[in-house]
Amino acid sequence: xxxxNLEGTEDTPKIILNKQNGIFEISGRSLPEDSAEFYRPVxxxxxxxxxxxxxxxxFVFKLEYFNTxxxxxxxxxxxxxxxxxxMKILWYFHEDDxxxxxxxxxxxxxxxxxxxxxxx
Amino acid sequence: xxxxxxxxxxxxxxxxxxxxxxxxxQETTKSILAMAERNLDSSGEESSTKRKVFNVxxxxxxxxxxxxxxxxxxxxxxxxxxxxxxxxxxxxxYCVLTGxxxxxNQVPNLTKNLEHxxxxxxxxxxxxxxxxxxxxxxxxxxxxxxGFVDMARKSGEKLExxxxxxxxxxxxxxxxxxxxxxxx
Numbered sequence: 613x614x615x616x617n618l619e620g621t622e623d624t625p626k627i628i629l630n631k632q633n634g635i636f637e638i639s640g641r642s643l644p645e646d647s648a649e650f651y652r653p654v655x656x657x658x659x660x661x662x663x664x665x666x667x668x669x670x671f672v673f674k675l676e677y678f679n680t681x682x683x684x685x686x687x688x689x690x691x692x693x694x695x696x697x698x699m700k701i702l703w704y705f706h707e708d709d710x711x712x713x714x715x716x717x718x719x720x721x722x723x724x725x726x727x728x729x730x731x732x
Numbered sequence: 733x734x735x736x737x738x739x740x741x742x743x744x745x746x747x748x749x750x751x752x753x754x755x756x757x758q759e760t761t762k763s764i765l766a767m768a769e770r771n772l773d774s775s776g777e778e779s780s781t782k783r784k785v786f787n788v789x790x791x792x793x794x795x796x797x798x799x800x801x802x803x804x805x806x807x808x809x810x811x812x813x814x815x816x817x818x819x820x821x822x823x824x825x826y827c828v829l830t831g832x833x834x835x836x837n838q839v840p841n842l843t844k845n846l847e848h849x850x851x852x853x854x855x856x857x858x859x860x861x862x863x864x865x866x867x868x869x870x871x872x873x874x875x876x877x878x879g880f881v882d883m884a885r886k887s888g889e890k891l892e893x894x895x896x897x898x899x900x901x902x903x904x905x906x907x908x909x910x911x912x913x914x915x916x
Contacts (some may be wrong), residue, residue: 722865
C-alpha cells in the first residue's frame with residue numbers, strides 16, 4: 613500500500629501513514645486555511661487501509677496545537693478509524709498541557725476506540 | 733503629524749503590544765501569529781499562558797478571515813472591509829481584541845449566541861463543544877462554528893463584546909477576550 617507522507621509546515625501537521633512499517637502518526641500544528649481540503653487525502657488513505665488493515669494498529673496523535681476547524685476533521689479521522697479492528701489511539705500531550713490532555717479525553721468520549729495517554 | 737504621537741500614546745496607555753489593521757488572509761494570520769509568538773517567547777511567558785493566548789489568537793484571526801470574504805459594502809462607501817486586531821498585556825492578563833464590520837441583520841443572532849455562551853459555566857461550555865463537534869459540518873467558509881466556544885473555554889472568562897454603528901447596513905463588531913497570566 614502506498615505511503616502517505618506530508619512534511620509539517622507552520623500551519624499544517626506532519627503526517628506519516630505507512631502500513632508496511634506500522635507507522636501512523638499526525639504531529640505538530642494544525643491550523644490550515646481549509647481543514648476539510650487538507651485532511652481529505654488522510655481520510656481517503658484510511659478508507660483504503662480499512663480494507664486491508666494490519667492485525668493491530670497504533671495510531672499516534674502528537675499535536676502541539678490544533679484549531680477548531682481541525683478538531684472537527686480530527687473527529688472525522690477518528691470516526692474513520694473506529695471501524696478498523698485492532699485499532700488503538702496513542703494520544704500524546706506535553707506534560708504541562710492540560711488543554712491538549714483534555715482535548716484527547718473529549719475525543720475518547722466521542723468514539724469507541726481505546727485511547728492511551730502519553731506525555732512528552 | 734500629531735496623530736503619530738497620539739496613536740503612540742494611546743497604544744502605550746492601552747498597553748497594546750501588537751496592532752494590525754488591514755486585510756486579513758491566512759498569510760497575514762501566519763505573520764501575525766509568528767510576531768506575537770516571538771513576543772511571548774522573548775518575554776519568557778509561562779507556556780500554559782502562551783498556549784492559551786496563541787489558541788485564542790488563531791480563532792479570532794480565522795474568524796475575521798472567514799467574515800472578511802463577505803462582500804456587499806456599498807461602492808464609494810467610506811467604510812472599508814478592513815478589520816483590526818490587537819493584543820494588550822498588563823501585569824495580570826493578556827487581551828485579544830478584534831473589530832470587524834458585520835451586516836446589521838446578523839447582529840441579533842450573534843448577540844444571542846454570545847450571550848448564551850456567556851451564561852454557561854465550564855462544564856456547560858464543554859458540553860456545547862462536544863455537541864457542536866458531533867453534529868456540525870464544516871461550512872463553506874471553513875468554519876466549524878466552534879470558534880467562540882473555544883475562545884470562551886480557553887479564556888475562562890466572559891467574552892466582552894459591543895457593536896458600533898458604521899452606516900445603515902453595517903455595525904463594527906468589537907470583541908475582547910481576556911486570558912489571565914499564570915503566575916509561578
